[in-house]
Amino acid sequence: MKDDTKLIHEGRTTYDHVGAVNTPVYHASTILFPTMEKYLSRSTDPSVKVRYGLRGTPTTFSLEDALTALEGGFGTVLSPSGLQAITMAIMSYVETGDHILVTDSTYSPCRAFCDNVLAKLGIETEYYDPLIGADIKDLLRTNTKIVWTESPGSQTFEVQDIPAIAAAAHEVGAIVMIDNTWSAGYYFKALEHGVDVSVHASTKYHGGHSDVMMGAIICNEHTYDRIKTISGSFGNHAGPDDVYLTLRGLRSMGTRMDRQYKNGLEIARWIAEQPAVTRVMHPGLETDPGHAIWKRDFTGASSLFGFVVEETNQKKVGAFLDGMEFFGMGSSWGGFESLLIPCFPDANRTVTDWNPCGQTLRIHIGLEDPSDLIADLEKGLKRMTN
Numbered sequence: 001m002k003d004d005t006k007l008i009h010e011g012r013t014t015y016d017h018v019g020a021v022n023t024p025v026y027h028a029s030t031i032l033f034p035t036m037e038k039y040l041s042r043s044t045d046p047s048v049k050v051r052y053g054l055r056g057t058p059t060t061f062s063l064e065d066a067l068t069a070l071e072g073g074f075g076t077v078l079s080p081s082g083l084q085a086i087t088m089a090i091m092s093y094v095e096t097g098d099h100i101l102v103t104d105s106t107y108s109p110c111r112a113f114c115d116n117v118l119a120k121l122g123i124e125t126e127y128y129d130p131l132i133g134a135d136i137k138d139l140l141r142t143n144t145k146i147v148w149t150e151s152p153g154s155q156t157f158e159v160q161d162i163p164a165i166a167a168a169a170h171e172v173g174a175i176v177m178i179d180n181t182w183s184a185g186y187y188f189k190a191l192e193h194g195v196d197v198s199v200h201a202s203t204k205y206h207g208g209h210s211d212v213m214m215g216a217i218i219c220n221e222h223t224y225d226r227i228k229t230i231s232g233s234f235g236n237h238a239g240p241d242d243v244y245l246t247l248r249g250l251r252s253m254g255t256r257m258d259r260q261y262k263n264g265l266e267i268a269r270w271i272a273e274q275p276a277v278t279r280v281m282h283p284g285l286e287t288d289p290g291h292a293i294w295k296r297d298f299t300g301a302s303s304l305f306g307f308v309v310e311e312t313n314q315k316k317v318g319a320f321l322d323g324m325e326f327f328g329m330g331s332s333w334g335g336f337e338s339l340l341i342p343c344f345p346d347a348n349r350t351v352t353d354w355n356p357c358g359q360t361l362r363i364h365i366g367l368e369d370p371s372d373l374i375a376d377l378e379k380g381l382k383r384m385t386n
C-alpha cells in the first residue's frame with residue numbers, strides 16, 4: 001500500500017462503530033466488566049482490547065495504527081505534546097551514569113530538558129555537530145545509551161547523515177532516535193534509514209490545523225515494549241478529543257504536504273533571488289549544503305525553512321514582519337496557514353557556531369496561493385530596505 005492510501009485507510013475500524021467512517025471519540029476512564037472472571041482476566045484475555053481509559057481506547061488505537069503504518073513501525077505510543085513524546089522516549093532508555101549524544105541543532109526545549117532534568121539525574125548530555133556523520137564514532141562511549149538526531153535541524157535546517165550515524169551508534173549498542181517532525185514521516189522513513197525510534201510533534205503537520213497538541217513515538221520492534229511500559233509508568237496519556245482531531249487532520253496530510261512542498265520550494269527559490277537576502281536554508285534547493293543527502297534519503301520537503309536577511313537593525317526587520325498581510329507571527333507550524341518569525345539560533349548552540357551575518361528568519365508556507373504570498377513578501381522586504 002502506498003502512503004497516500006495508508007493515510008486514508010489505516011487505523012479505520014468502521015464496522016466496529018455503526019459503520020461510521022471515522023472512529024468516534026471514546027471518553028472513558030472506567031471500563032466495566034460483566035463478571036468477576038472477566039474482570040480478573042482483563043490483562044491476559046486477548047479479546048479484551050480496552051481495560052482502562054489511561055491505557056487507550058479505540059480512538060487512540062486508530063491514530064496509533066495509522067502512524068505506525070505511515071512510518072513502517074512496530075507500534076506507536078501517543079503523548080499529549082511533541083515535547084512530552086521527546087522526553088518519554090529519552091526517559092525510557094536512560095539511568096544515572098549514562099551518557100547521551102544530542103545534535104547541537106536540536107529543538108531547543110529538548111536541550112532544556114537534557115540540561116535541566118537529565119543533568120540533575122546524573123545523566124550526561126554531550127552535544128555534537130549535526131554534520132558529524134560517521135565521525136560520531138569518536139564520541140561514542142560504552143555508556144552512551146542514545147544518539148538523538150533531528151534532520152533537518154530546528155531553525156538552521158542542517159541535513160544529517162542519519163544512516164552513517166545510525167550504523168556507528170549501533171556498533172556500540174546505542175539506540176538511535178530522531179525528531180522527525182519536519183518530514184512528518186511522510187517524506188523521510190526514519191526506521192528504514194537505521195533509526196530505532198521516530199518522534200513527532202503531531203501538533204504540526206499530522207494535525208495540520210493549528211488547533212491541537214499531540215505527540216507520537218513510533219517504535220521499531222526492538223524498542224516498542226520498553227517505551228510503552230515506561231510511558232505507561234509515567235501515566236502518560238493523550239486526550240481523546242485531541243487524538244480525534246489529529247487523526248482527522250492526518251487523513252488529508254498527503255494532499256496538504258504535497259501542495260505545501262511545491263509552494264514552499266517555489267517561494268524559497270523566489271526568496272533566494274532577492275537582493276536583501278543573503279542565504280536560504282531549504283534542503284530542496286540545489287545550492288543547499290544538505291541537498292545531496294536530502295535527495296538521497298528524503299522523498300520531498302515540508303514547507304518550513306529558513307532564510308537570512310543582511311539587515312540586523314531590529315526596527316527595520318520589525319517593519320518587514322509587522323506589516324505582513326498573510327503571514328502570522330507565532331510559534332509552531334505545520335498548519336494550513338503561513339507564518340514568519342525572527343529567530344536567534346546561536347542562543348541554542350554550544351559546540352557549533354551560527355553566524356550567518358544577518359537576521360535569521362523562519363518561514364512556514366501554508367495553503368494560500370503562492371502568488372499572494374510572494375506579493376506580501378515583496379512588500380515586506382521593501383518596507384525593510386526603504
Ligand SMILES: *Cc1c(COP(=O)(O)O)cnc(C)c1O
Pocket residue numbers: 081082083084107154179181182200201202203204213214215332
Ligand atoms: C514543535 C516542535 C516540537 C514540540 O512539539 P509540541 O507539540 O509543541 O510540544 C518538537 N520538535 C520540533 C522539531 C518542533 O518543531
